[in-house]
Amino acid sequence: PQIRQMLSSGVCTSTTQLPGKVAVVTGARVYIACRDVQKGELVAKEIQTMTGNQEVLVRKLDLADTKSIRTFAKDFLAEEKHLHILINNAGVMMCPYSKTADGFEMHIGVNHLGHFLLTHLLLEKLKESAPSRIVNVSSLAHHLGRIHFHDLQGQKFYSAGLAYCHSKLANILFTRELARRLKGSGVTAYSLHPGTVNSELVRHSSFMRCLWRLFFFFIKTPQQGAQTSLYCALTEGLENLSGNHFSDCHVTWVSAQARNETIARRLWDVSCDLLGIPMD
Ligand SMILES: NC(=O)C1=CN([C@@H]2O[C@H](COP(=O)(O)OP(=O)(O)OC[C@H]3O[C@@H](n4cnc5c(N)ncnc54)[C@H](OP(=O)(O)O)[C@@H]3O)[C@@H](O)[C@H]2O)C=CC1
Numbered sequence: 550p551q552i553r554q555m556l557s558s559g560v561c562t563s564t565t566q567l568p569g570k571v572a573v574v575t576g577a578r579v580y581i582a583c584r585d586v587q588k589g590e591l592v593a594k595e596i597q598t599m600t601g602n603q604e605v606l607v608r609k610l611d612l613a614d615t616k617s618i619r620t621f622a623k624d625f626l627a628e629e630k631h632l633h634i635l636i637n638n639a640g641v642m643m644c645p646y647s648k649t650a651d652g653f654e655m656h657i658g659v660n661h662l663g664h665f666l667l668t669h670l671l672l673e674k675l676k677e678s679a680p681s682r683i684v685n686v687s688s689l690a691h692h693l694g695r696i697h698f699h700d701l702q703g704q705k706f707y708s709a710g711l712a713y714c715h716s717k718l719a720n721i722l723f724t725r726e727l728a729r730r731l732k733g734s735g736v737t738a739y740s741l742h743p744g745t746v747n748s749e750l751v752r753h754s755s756f757m758r759c760l761w762r763l764f765f766f767f768i769k770t771p772q773q774g775a776q777t778s779l780y781c782a783l784t785e786g787l788e789n790l791s792g793n794h795f796s797d798c799h800v801t802w803v804s805a806q807a808r809n810e811t812i813a814r815r816l817w818d819v820s821c822d823l824l825g826i827p828m829d
């Protein structure tokens with residue numbers, strides 16, 4: 550029980566209420582922005598029943614297709630006056646080499662570039678709605694990541710495990726650069742490791758699926774895994790920690806690569822270039 554408690558710690562104790570506020574969570578809840586609308590509707594019904602909140606909306610968003618991201622953002626911007634919280638949560642891990650609709654390697658394409666474009670398209674709305682927050686779900690796995698600018702799409706060398714780590718490092722570099730650029734705007738950005746969570750993330754690896762089943766008792770439940778995301782999205786007075794990385798509802802350290810400002814700036818420029826976004 551002690552090991553279990555140690556591995557499952559961190560509880561968001563914020564009592565912040567959100568009347569009249571709008572939040573988008575990719576791959577999860579509230580404006581549920583997901584690629585499988587039927588699955589999303591089932592989750593929305595569950596949340597509505599559990600919370601009594603009928604304002605749980607489901608919208609199609611495939612982060613592996615920039616057209617889908619642009620359509621989601623366009624419709625959202627037409628529909629909503631405000632956006633206070635954007636949680637970039639969706640992710641894929643250890644998929645066999647594959648490409649997004651736009652030809653990006655799947656991990657960097659979905660986990661980093663998809664969220665980069667989504668954030669870019671919603672940024673004006675977030676600024677207009679300030680104070681507002683962007684929460685990027687990264688991972689402890691970023692420690693093994695490197696940004697190989699000469700082979701960002703893994704065409705020369707591909708390891709499914711490392712590709713995931715690289716994309717999670719990109720999440721942190723993106724967060725730090727975003728926080729730097731947004732200073733003074735009222736929009737703040739945070740990255741986090743949710744813990745080791747019992748979820749479908751391990752679907753592409755039979756080894757990881759076995760490990761997850763074997764250690765089922767020790768790993769976090771999805772509810773426990775959501776705590777640090779909630780903490781970053783809701784806790785009052787977190788603004789001066791913009792750009793930081795969190796784990797178990799505390800600021801935690803990141804790798805030397807993740808702290809490298811030159812890499813962060815270059816990744817920003819390369820991402821803009823790949824997505825056809827004007828650089829500023
Ligand atoms: N579980 C863990 O131990 C850890 C998880 N994380 C991070 O937590 C986040 C959440 O993952 P977790 O809940 O564990 O994993 P899951 O696989 O259970 O959830 C990931 C979600 O992302 C969605 N998704 C995947 N690809 C796309 C896409 N192209 N467009 C839109 N949505 C997509 C999935 O949709 P669908 O339901 O349709 O498949 C799913 O809802 C990820 O960013 C992951 O990297 C970090 C560290 C550890």
Ligand SMILES: CC1=C(/C=C/C(C)=C/C=C/C(C)=C/C=O)C(C)(C)CCC1
Pocket residue numbers: 556687688689690745760761764767768
């Ligand atoms: C060694 C060990 C574990 C393995 C942890 C692993 C392998 C974590 C992987 C995390 C990943 C893949 C994060 C994704 O971003 C458990 C199961 C906690 C049980 C206790 C001992």
